[in-house]
Structures are given as structure tokens and as C-alpha cells.
Amino acid sequence: MDTTERGTRIQDLIGKYPQKESAVLPVLQLLQKEGGNYLSKEAMEVAARELGCSASRVYGVATYYSMFNTKPVGKYHLQVDTCVPGFLHGADDIAAHISKKLGIEPGETTKDGLFTLSKVQDLGSCATGPVVQVNDRYFENMTAEKTDQLLEALKNGGWPDNDTAMKVVSKCGILLNDRSRKDCRTLALYKKNGGYQALETALSMKPEAIVAEVKAAEVRGRGGAGFPAGTKWSFLPKDDPRPVYLICNADEGEPGTFKDRQIMEFNPHLLIEGIAISAQALNSAKAFIYIRGEFSWIADILETAIGEANQAGYLKHVDIVVHRGAGSYVCGDETAQIESLEGKRGNPRVKPPFPANSGLYGCPTVVNNVETLSSVPYIINNGAAGFKEIGVANNYGPKIFGVSGHVNQPGIFEYPMGTPLQEILEAAGGVKGNLKGVIVGGLSVPILTAEEAKGLNLDYDSCARAGTALGSGGIMVVNDTVSIPELALRTIEFYEHESCGQCAPCRKGTHTIKSKLRDLVMGRGKSDDIDLVLSLCKNIKGLTLCPTGEAFAAPVQAMVAKFRAEFEALVKR
Amino acid sequence: MSKNIFINGKGFSFEGEKTVLEVARENGIYIPSLCYHEKVGPANKCRVCVVEVDGMKDLQTSCSLAAADGMKVGTTTEKVLEAQRMVVNLLLSNGNHNCLSCEANGDCELQDAAYYLGIERPPFVIEEHKEREDSGAFILRDPEKCIQCGRCIEGCNRLVVNEVLDFGYRGGHTEVVWDNDMPLDDSNCVECGECVQMCPVGALIAKKGMGRARRWETKPVRTTCPYCGVGCQLDLHVKDDQIIRVTGTEGAQPNMGHLCVKGRFGYDFIYSDERLTTPLIRENDGFREASWDEALNLVAGKFTQIIEESGPDAIAGVSCARSINEDSYNMQKLFRSVIGTNNIDHCART
Ligand SMILES: Cc1cc2nc3c(=O)[nH]c(=O)nc-3n(C[C@H](O)[C@H](O)[C@H](O)COP(=O)(O)O)c2cc1C
Ligand code: SF4
Ligand code: SF4
Ligand code: FES
Numbered sequence: 001m002d003t004t005e006r007g008t009r010i011q012d013l014i015g016k017y018p019q020k021e022s023a024v025l026p027v028l029q030l031l032q033k034e035g036g037n038y039l040s041k042e043a044m045e046v047a048a049r050e051l052g053c054s055a056s057r058v059y060g061v062a063t064y065y066s067m068f069n070t071k072p073v074g075k076y077h078l079q080v081d082t083c084v085p086g087f088l089h090g091a092d093d094i095a096a097h098i099s100k101k102l103g104i105e106p107g108e109t110t111k112d113g114l115f116t117l118s119k120v121q122d123l124g125s126c127a128t129g130p131v132v133q134v135n136d137r138y139f140e141n142m143t144a145e146k147t148d149q150l151l152e153a154l155k156n157g158g159w160p161d162n163d164t165a166m167k168v169v170s171k172c173g174i175l176l177n178d179r180s181r182k183d184c185r186t187l188a189l190y191k192k193n194g195g196y197q198a199l200e201t202a203l204s205m206k207p208e209a210i211v212a213e214v215k216a217a218e219v220r221g222r223g224g225a226g227f228p229a230g231t232k233w234s235f236l237p238k239d240d241p242r243p244v245y246l247i248c249n250a251d252e253g254e255p256g257t258f259k260d261r262q263i264m265e266f267n268p269h270l271l272i273e274g275i276a277i278s279a280q281a282l283n284s285a286k287a288f289i290y291i292r293g294e295f296s297w298i299a300d301i302l303e304t305a306i307g308e309a310n311q312a313g314y315l316k317h318v319d320i321v322v323h324r325g326a327g328s329y330v331c332g333d334e335t336a337q338i339e340s341l342e343g344k345r346g347n348p349r350v351k352p353p354f355p356a357n358s359g360l361y362g363c364p365t366v367v368n369n370v371e372t373l374s375s376v377p378y379i380i381n382n383g384a385a386g387f388k389e390i391g392v393a394n395n396y397g398p399k400i401f402g403v404s405g406h407v408n409q410p411g412i413f414e415y416p417m418g419t420p421l422q423e424i425l426e427a428a429g430g431v432k433g434n435l436k437g438v439i440v441g442g443l444s445v446p447i448l449t450a451e452e453a454k455g456l457n458l459d460y461d462s463c464a465r466a467g468t469a470l471g472s473g474g475i476m477v478v479n480d481t482v483s484i485p486e487l488a489l490r491t492i493e494f495y496e497h498e499s500c501g502q503c504a505p506c507r508k509g510t511h512t513i514k515s516k517l518r519d520l521v522m523g524r525g526k527s528d529d530i531d532l533v534l535s536l537c538k539n540i541k542g543l544t545l546c547p548t549g550e551a552f553a554a555p556v557q558a559m560v561a562k563f564r565a566e567f568e569a570l571v572k573r
Numbered sequence: 574m575s576k577n578i579f580i581n582g583k584g585f586s587f588e589g590e591k592t593v594l595e596v597a598r599e600n601g602i603y604i605p606s607l608c609y610h611e612k613v614g615p616a617n618k619c620r621v622c623v624v625e626v627d628g629m630k631d632l633q634t635s636c637s638l639a640a641a642d643g644m645k646v647g648t649t650t651e652k653v654l655e656a657q658r659m660v661v662n663l664l665l666s667n668g669n670h671n672c673l674s675c676e677a678n679g680d681c682e683l684q685d686a687a688y689y690l691g692i693e694r695p696p697f698v699i700e701e702h703k704e705r706e707d708s709g710a711f712i713l714r715d716p717e718k719c720i721q722c723g724r725c726i727e728g729c730n731r732l733v734v735n736e737v738l739d740f741g742y743r744g745g746h747t748e749v750v751w752d753n754d755m756p757l758d759d760s761n762c763v764e765c766g767e768c769v770q771m772c773p774v775g776a777l778i779a780k781k782g783m784g785r786a787r788r789w790e791t792k793p794v795r796t797t798c799p800y801c802g803v804g805c806q807l808d809l810h811v812k813d814d815q816i817i818r819v820t821g822t823e824g825a826q827p828n829m830g831h832l833c834v835k836g837r838f839g840y841d842f843i844y845s846d847e848r849l850t851t852p853l854i855r856e857n858d859g860f861r862e863a864s865w866d867e868a869l870n871l872v873a874g875k876f877t878q879i880i881e882e883s884g885p886d887a888i889a890g891v892s893c894a895r896s897i898n899e900d901s902y903n904m905q906k907l908f909r910s911v912i913g914t915n916n917i918d919h920c921a922r923t
Contacts, residue, residue: 501747
């Protein structure tokens with residue numbers, strides 16, 4: 001790319017956003033691509049000049065997000081996901097295999113400059129682990145043999161096929177479609193199956209009427225917190241002159257979670273229709289889909305689908321921009337996501353003010369999860385009453401559960417809210433081995449022992465009563481081959497890596513807990529360390545700037561408290 | 574209308590919009606705080622300033638909590654102290670906070686907090702080593718002491734608007750960077766030292782005072798900066814008639830604590846042997862020392878003579894850029910109404 005072409009492309013990226021600095025991530029992504037998967041300081045200076053911001057500001061952004069390679073990497077960057085789901089699926093063996101095969105340790109590059117090996121955090125591919133991301137492509141369901149084939153192919157300049165096989169069951173048939181069809185993501189098929197009728201209905205409704213219907217449906221946010229979407233929408237200030245922004249949260253960063261991508265990758269028009277209806281309801285003329293950067297091919301699919309919908313005239317009232325993140329779990333938090341969309345480091349904001357009053361660019365903003373927004377067309381087509389026929393009281397509608405870890409057939413399951421855990425586990429082929437514990441709502445919720453998990457129904461209220469949370473519905477099954485101290489260490493490693501570093505209890509707390517758990521796992525820990533970890537967890541809960549503190553303190557505390565004997569057994573005597 | 578809040582059971586009245594921390598400070602109640610600075614407002618980062626509030630489940634950061642009429646606040650409950658101790662312990666144990674050798678000893682908000690909380694030494698130590706950065710002419714960076722409060726960054730970007738500093742990296746690796754993480758001396762930093770003044774600990778140090786006096790050994794002397802007409806207010810920190818450090822006077826106009834590199838660090842000239850200490854009168858090829866009376870009489874006599882011979886417009890007054898506004902004002906007054914000329918100028922204009 002010559003400099004004029006580069007300049008034009010940068011200007012095009014800037015043009016997508018109401019404010020110039022929002023283009024920092026896309027501009028850096030462009031420059032990294034141009035630099036052969038490497039973002040040099042010179043490139044960052046180019047970005048700072050083009051975007052009119054200080055060098056330190058751009059540098060701060062570039063070094064915040066884990067997908068920017070500010071040190072050169074090999075031609076093929078092999079990134080093995082060794083976070084909790086990967087760990088349960090044997091990712092460590094794959095990393096060790098690559099290490100041995102290539103003669104490099106994680107973080108190193110082969111002498112010929114061909115391969116760099118890294119261990120990375122959750123890639124949102126939990127049922128198909130172990131997964132290796134090579135540059136921006138995923139290779140799932142990896143075995144030692146397939147890893148050899150992959151390395152061989154790469155050496156010869158080719159790319160093998162990716163094996164994405166997993167169990168897919170849709171009992172509701174609302175959010176998931178038939179992905180076996182080649183044309184599953186086309187507008188033509190979507191329309192043939194009744195797609196965009198809800199939008200046509202909505203466009204003839206008053207915005208308040210749409211909000212009222214969604215409110216009546218009591219659809220609870222599927223991003224994790226379970227806050228009713230209609231209620232959130234009704235918080236927007238009335239008769240406000242400022243523009244309203246709608247952000248679709250497609251960051252899907254919570255380990256164990258891989259549900260939103262099922263909609264976006266195979267049924268993209270459902271989400272687009274949901275966004276189009278919601279934008280109409282909220283009077284929003286600009287919507288963003290903030291998708292985690294690792295899902296780059298899914299972002300491409302979304303852009304294609306938006307193009308189709310635009311051409312068909314469905315998006316006259318709203319401009320939808322796909323914004324790719326760059327590697328940060330905390331950017332899944334709505335206020336961090338807003339900061340990130342403004343081209344900043346993904347540091348969560350203090351609430352209040354809440355986004356409904358002062359969100360993106362200080363304007364009223366609604367952030368909703370992919371699955372939440374994808375439920376909206378069904379609500380419009382079938383009415384709130386129709387939606388409430390699915391699920392249980394106070395927990396209505398379909399829910400996508402992801403099951404990973406020790407089951408015979410990991411995969412994705414669309415079932416009514418309130419379905420017994422047992423039923424989902426059976427759909428996933430049953431537990432492999434003896435169940436030790438289960439984490440039902442993504443890594444940030446407290447683990448349940450096998451005993452506690454008995455008779456659990458998967459809805460927000462039942463999970464809360466059981467002392468855990470439904471969260472994102474990412475279910476991780478742990479059998480008795482797993483050491484809980486190891487699991488706790490993996491858990492805190494994730495949060496330590498992802499902490500934005502803004503507030504002291506999280507920044508230093510994750511680091512300290514990790515170092516103590518590592519001491520214990522390595523057999524050099526003391527009995528005091530167990531109590532220290534527990535007391536840190538206790539005090540960190542509720543003390544941090546954003547919910548991340550709770551998100552690591554609660555699960556680590558549960559692992560230590562419920563399986564204390566395993567930790568004690570590791571103490572050096 | 575005045576409102577009331579109760580802190581530890583005692584009522585305090587306040588006016589207008591105030592935070593709990595502000596009301597507490599006004600009334601001499603200490604709540605440890607590390608990232609709040611009145612010039613840049615709450616940052617919500619350190620979480621040390623927490624208090625317990627009746628009717629609220631979680632602890633609240635007093636630096637950002639608006640005081641409300643009738644609010645009941647506890648600053649010394651066991652829950653508060655336990656949380657504060659944890660944070661301060663975490664900060665102390667994940668860095669190199671050796672007060673014995675630290676330049677900020679006695680003037681450190683972390684030390685104050687630890688002392689208040691009765692922390693003798695951190696209960697655990699996490700080994701980490703970060704190099705000091707010594708490239709700057711006047712500022713030393715010691716990242717091992719940095720507590721990531723962000724005050725230096727806010728000062729650089731929002732107060733003096735030099736836009737050199739920001740946070741780089743993430744999580745436990747978060748660090749203050751100069752431009753794109755370059756040595757201070759190679760960066761666009763002008764070393765105005767605002768960051769040093771904002772730093773609550775000893776992570777940014779004015780090099781000139783290093784090893785010469787601890788904070789309690791110096792006496793502050795308030796003065797006006799002699800460098801230019803802005804008239805910045807500063808405090809000289811003096812020991813044995815020697816300036817150890819200079820800080821801008823917080824809360825005082827016109828500079829509200831900000832200084833430029835000259836005002837903060839360029840004070841050595843006062844110790845120069847070549848400084849004039851008496852008037853000098855030029856005679857033949859050189860100068861001779863004279864008394865003020867003699868010198869002023871000579872000048873007055875010459876002025877009178879020139880005015881008599883050639884009129885007052887043969888004289889012009891030029892004031893020095895280093896004089897304060899009041900002196901420049903008096904100079905023109907003298908020339909206009911006493912001497913009778915409008916020939917007035919200022920050296921910075923020429
Ligand atoms: C650290 C953190 C990470 C989060 N990650 C996600 C995420 O990946 N996807 C998501 O939809 N919500 C995530 N959330 C929740 C969002 O802040 C927000 O509540 C949600 O997107 C709102 O959408 P909903 O009401 O439709 O669920 C996260 C929250 C926190 C604190
Ligand atoms: S809790 Fe962690 S992630 Fe949240 S603001 Fe604090 S440091 Fe950042
Ligand atoms: S250098 Fe000082 S002012 Fe800057 S972030 Fe660190 S502790 Fe705070
Ligand atoms: S002073 Fe309040 S959070 Fe730091």
C-alpha cells in the first residue's frame with residue numbers, strides 16, 4: 001500500500017464514525033496488517049498524526065489490547081487457548097506438542113521466522129477446544145495429529161480446513177437456524193423463512209409501542225446480568241436533542257461462552273433485524289456491533305449481511321457499523337466498550353452516569369447483548385404473550401447454552417429458560433467420568449459442587465438461589481480428574497491478564513492471588529496463603545470500580561472454600 | 574441552604590455540592606486517599622478512600638460520593654479499615670516502597686495511609702523489578718514506587734496540556750509512558766515538573782534536591798517567581814539558606830500550582846558569584862561599586878539634564894520581561910506622569 005492509498009483508507013475508516021478518534025482501533029488494525037502482523041512505533045506515529053492525537057494516547061491504546069503485536073512475530077502466530085475451557089479440553093498438551101515439535105517455548109519464534117508460539121486467553125471456542133488461532137484463523141478440535149498436519153501445511157504455504165464439529169441442538173428453533181445449509185446466512189433464505197416481517201411490522205408501529213411490547217415480554221438481558229431489556233430502554237431520556245446510540249455487545253469474552261457467535265456466524269440477519277427493530281424503537285440512527293477482534297471472519301459475515309439488508313432497503317432508518325475489538329475481555333463491560341468505541345483504552349467508567357443518560361460521546365446509549373437483540377424479532381412477530389409462553393415465570397424466552405469441558409458431546413443448545421441442567425447435560429451426551437463440579441454461567445460465577453448442582457434449573461432466579469448465577473449460560477463441566485487448585489490458578493490467570501489495571505484492588509489483587517495460588521500449586525505454598533487468598537477475595541468483592549472484581553473474587557473464593565481440602569493437601573509441611 | 578451530614582456520628586454542615594471527602598477534609602477528618610487530587614477531581618482508582626454509608630450495601634469511594642443531606646457516614650468501621658488495609662498492603666507489597674531511602678519520606682500519601690492504618694510492613698511481598706529511568710535533566714522516574722494513580726497523566730494532559738504522558742500496557746503491567754514509551758529526555762516532555770508535583774508518592778522525583786534534605790528538614794518560603802511577568806506563586810523549600818526544592822503554590826492565583834521548567838528548576842542563578850549585589854557606575858573602561866543613593870542621584874541628575882536640553886521625549890523606558898506586572902505598571906507611570914514621555918516599551922516585544 002503506498003502512502004496515498006493508505007491515507008485514503010484511513011480517511012474512509014474515520015468517516016464511519018461520528019468522531020475521529022473512534023477510528024483508532026481500525027486504523028491500528030490496518031497498519032498492523034500492512035506491517036506484516038506487526039505494529040511498529042513508526043506505524044503508531046502515523047496513526048497519531050492521522051487521528052490528531054498524542055503519541056502517548058495511541059501508544060496507550062496499542063499496548064492495551066492484546067491483539068496488537070508491538071513486538072515482531074513470526075509469519076504464523078500460533079496462539080493456543082489455554083484458558084479454563086481449553087484447559088479442560090487438553091490445550092496444554094497441544095501447546096506442549098507444538099513446543100516440542102518446533103523447539104520453541106511460548107513467547108518465542110523459530111529461527112527461520114516462520115512460527116511464533118503463544119499461550120492466549122479464551123478465544124470463545126469452548127466446545128471445540130483445543131483451539132489454535134493462527135494469525136486470524138481458528139483451528140478447532142485440535143489433536144496432536146491435526147497439529148502436525150497444520151504445521152506441515154503452513155510450512156508449505158497452505159491452510160488446512162478447520163474442523164468446527166460439535167453438537168448443535170435447537171429445541172426452540174428461534175435463535176439458531178439450520179447451519180448445515182450452505183445458504184444459511186443469506187438474505188434470500190432468511191426472508192423465505194419469514195425474516196424481516198417483524199421489521200416491517202415494527203416500522204409501522206410507534207416507537208413507544210415497540211418498547212412497550214419488549215417491556216411486556218420481560219426479556220432479560222442475555223449478556224450476563226439478566227436486566228430486563230425493555231426496562232433499560234425506558235430509561236432513555238425523553239425529548240432529548242442528543243442522538244441516541246445503540247450498541248450491540250458482541251464481545252463474547254466470558255470464558256465458557258460461545259453463543260453469540262452461533263447467531264452471528266450462521267444466522268446474521270436475525271441479529272440485524274433485531275438491531276433494526278430496536279433502533280426504530282429507540283430512535284437511534286446509528287448502531288454499532290462491537291465484536292471481539294478474534295472473530296474477524298464473523299465480522300466479515302456481518303458486514304456482508306448488512307450490505308445485503310441495506311440493498312434490500314431494510315436499513316434506511318439506521319446505519320449499522322461493525323466495530324472490531326482488539327483483544328480485551330473487559331471491553332465486554334458496557335462502559336469499557338463505550339470507551340473503546342471512543343478510541344480509548346478499555347477502562348470501565350464509573351456509574352453513574354449510566355449509559356442511558358451519558359454513554360457514547362456523552363449521548364444517550366443502549367448496550368444490549370447479541371442474544372437479547374436477536375430475541376426482539378420473535379417478540380414482535382408473536383407478541384409479548386407468545387414470548388412468555390417459552391420458559392418459566394420471570395425468566396422467559398429461549399436461551400442458548402454452551403456446554404464445554406467434560407461431557408461426551410460438547411456443543412450448543414437452544415432450550416427454554418428454566419430447563420433443568422440435567423437435561424442439557426444429557427443433550428450434551430452426559431458427563432464424561434465422575435462429575436466434580438460445574439460452572440453454569442461463564443467463568444465469573446461461583447462453581448457448584450456435583451451435589452449442589454443436583455436438581456438445578458437453568459434460569460436466573462434458580463441459579464441465584466443455588467448461590468451462583470446463570471450469567472452468560474456458558475456451562476463448564478469439571479470431572480474428578482481436575483485439580484481445583486489448578487482450575488483456580490487458571491481462573492485467576494485469566495483475570496490477571498485481562499484486568500484493565502485501572503483500580504488498585506483488581507490490578508494488584510489478581511496479581512497477588514495468582515502468585516499465591518501458583519505457590520500452592522507448585523507445592524511451595526503455606527497454609528496462610530489459603531487464608532490470604534480468601535480474605536483478598538472477600539474484601540475485593542464490591543470494592544472495585546467495575547464488576548470485574550466480583551467476577552474473579554466470587555469464583556476463586558468458591559473454589560477455595562468449597563474444595564479447601566485440595567488446597568490444604570498442597571501445603572508444604 | 575446549608576445541609577448536614579454525619580461522619581462517625583457527629584454532624585457537619587456544608588454548603589452547595591460537595592463530596593464526602595471534601596466535607597471530611599474541611600472538618601479535619603482524615604480519610605486516606607491516593608488518587609484524588611483537588612486539581613483534577615476524583616479518579617476512582619485507588620479505592621482507599623472508601624467509607625461505609627447507612628443504607629448502601631457496598632463501601633463507597635468518598636472522593637466521588639456526593640454528600641447528601643442527612644447522610645450517615647462511617648470512616649472507621651472495621652469493614653472500612655479492613656478494605657483500606659488490604660489495598661494499602663497490596664500496594665506496599667507489590668513494589669519497592671523503602672521509605673528509609675525515599676525522597677518522598679515524610680511527604681507521601683501512601684506512607685500517611687499506612688501509618689494511619691497501623692501497617693508496619695506488608696504481610697507478603699511480591700517480587701517485581703522495574704528499572705529507574707534517569708535520562709531526564711530534572712526528573713527521575715522510579716516505576717517501582719508508582720501506584721498508577723494517574724495524577725501525573727491528568728496533570729500533563731488536562732492542566733498543563735503538554736500531552737506527553739499516558740498509561741501504557743494493561744493490568745499489572747500498566748505503566749506511565751512518555752510519548753510512545755521513550756526515555757524522558759528523548760520525548761516531547763518539557764520537564765515542567767507538574768507531574769512531580771502531582772505525584773502522591775516518590776515515583777517522580779525532582780533530581781536537584783536528592784539526598785540533600787528530607788521534607789521535614791526544609792522550611793517553605795512563599796515567593797513570586799522572578800522569571801517573567803506572570804508572577805507565578807511558588808514555595809521555596811529551604812534548608813540552611815539553600816533551596817532544596819521548588820513547588821508551585823497550590824490554590825494560589827495566577828498559576829494554581831503549575832510552573833514552567835525555569836520557575837521550578839532554574840533557580841541556581843541566585844547562588845552565582847557573578848550576581849550584582851550593589852549598584853555599579855561605569856567609569857572609564859570599567860565599573861566601580863556605588864551606594865544606592867549615589868547611583869540614583871546620578872541617574873536622576875542625568876534625566877533632568879537630558880529633559881532640559883532635549884525635552885522628555887529624548888528619554889524612553891523599557892521594562893524587563895522578568896519584572897512583574899506591577900513593576901511594569903509603575904515604570905510606565907513614572908515615565909508618563911513624572912518624566913512626561915509616552916516612549917514606553919517592553920523587552921519581550923522587541
Ligand atoms: C468484565 C465484564 C465483561 C462483560 N462481557 C460481556 C460480553 O462479552 N458480552 C455481553 O453481552 N455482555 C458482557 N458484559 C455485560 C455488559 O456490561 C452489559 O451488561 C450487557 O452487554 C448488557 O446487555 P444485556 O442487557 O442485553 O445483557 C460484561 C460485563 C463485565 C463487567
Ligand atoms: S475492577 Fe479491574 S477491570 Fe474493573 S476497572 Fe478495576 S482494574 Fe479495571
Ligand atoms: S508516577 Fe506518581 S502521579 Fe504518576 S501514576 Fe505513578 S504514582 Fe501516580
Ligand atoms: S481517592 Fe477515592 S478512589 Fe482514590
